[in-house]
Amino acid sequence: MAHIHLGEGSFPLWALVLWTLLGVGLISAVVYRVRKGGIKTHQIALAGIAAAASFAIFQLNIPVWGGIHMNLTGLVGILAGPLLGALIALVVNIFSAALGHGAVGLLGANTLVNASEAIVAYYAFKTLIGMDWDVFPASASAATLGLSAGAFLMGAIIVVSGVNGSALPRGDLTIAVAGLVGLNLFAAFLAAGYWGFTVTGGAMPWAKRSAKALQRGVQEGGGALVELGRGIVVAGPIRKGGLMVEFGALVLVLGVLGIGLYVYVDRYGGFEDGERPAR
């Protein structure tokens, strides 16, 4: 699970507002779709306990580079589907922030990053299974792709936002952040990819059960966000109207708002280019 590796107050106010709005937009669209499509008891239970397991697993210290922690967001995304996966990402982030891990003000940004991991992992797994891959290589590869997508999005969010109080030009900040993204990518490939391929083979006693659970997750896990084979729909069974207009409008409004905020701050923020954040 990649995180925005920035503490509270690291982003300027406009970025905090922008990422919060985008996070709220994503979660609103998901909640809307879940409510419209209906949610079954077993999906609620699975989502709640998968989030609890993800949060519990995070407590275990893994002795690599002095100690790393995992959330298995990719696997949770495959199990619960992209809709519930996004909600689980939000819930795990809320609990993490309450325990001082992550940031309260960056809940929107963190949810975007983690939801993207779950969503990408789900579609990658579904595609690879469709191509007749075995479950374990497919899940390891899908989790790796999901984590990589999260790492790139994390880097993009930092570069777009800038760091509060830093006078560093965007180009130099991109170089600094590239190292961080690279480290995350390396961890993703090492953990989800290499480790997944080498240790989660079918020899494990729990392997068959895991495989069944993963495959059932794809079939029942709360509906898809985008069903490519059936045209673009936003989650769940295709309903009359498809709700694409509402979703598109929401994304458009948030996008325009975000760009507007950025342009406003960039032009009328009250700083000249040379003196911008330097103190």
Added chain:
Amino acid sequence: MTVTTLSNHVPDPRLVTAFAEQRDGPLHRVNPWTKIGIVGALVLAVTVFDRLALLAGLYGAVLVVYGLAGLPYRRLAGWYTLPLLFIVSVAGPLTFLEPGTPIGGTLPTPLGELSVTWAGIVLFAELSCRSLTVVTFALTASMTTKYTDVAYMLGRLLPRPIDQIALLTYRFTFVMLETLEDLVKAALSRGANFSEFWSNKRLYARILGMTMLSAIEQSERLVKSMEARGYNGDITLYGDVSRPPIHELFVVIGSYVAVVGYAAVAVYGVRQ
């Protein structure tokens, strides 16, 4: 409550809840809505405050509040590891890259001269104060708010079905932690060694995999239990968190007025 630490730099939710349930400091008696209001004000403050002295003062004040609540400083130092790692991972390179007056000499590299600047050091200190202020207060609030109050507020603040997922997560976090800890203890009793990852990678995979499987099995049992009790999309919450008393309300409103006022006048230069 026995707590076997899985990691000494991540707060154990059971320990946090034990502090909330079994201690009775001044902050335990503060209304939970007030604490949430103060967290919001602090997030806003550390985002807009632009002077190191101010940020350090705010951090110091929060540290004092943490101590007044009767919470342990030694644990806090361990729990700072992850937030500090995040600060170092971003602010570390910026300390070298930030333009400004170099401290000491410069180190020539193929890409240019490398040096730590005063501006870089100040930025590092500012980011640390910003981050640790909210981390400390979030932990203070978590360690002084009872389980039932947290559950009630989750149910009130989050829309359905997120509230249902959050409530189940909160309840089952403790169950899953017990499961994970049992697996770790079982492996240790069979002579496992957790100090090295790569030579024990199968063991780690088995523990993490079994935890996820146990979660799936728990969810299957939970579904039967929920349906037997006539679950209709609503987990009934018992208990109530009243509105904050008037003096606490004034403190919260005063905090926001002070932060917004400072930001408007000192940071954004709003004049009459």
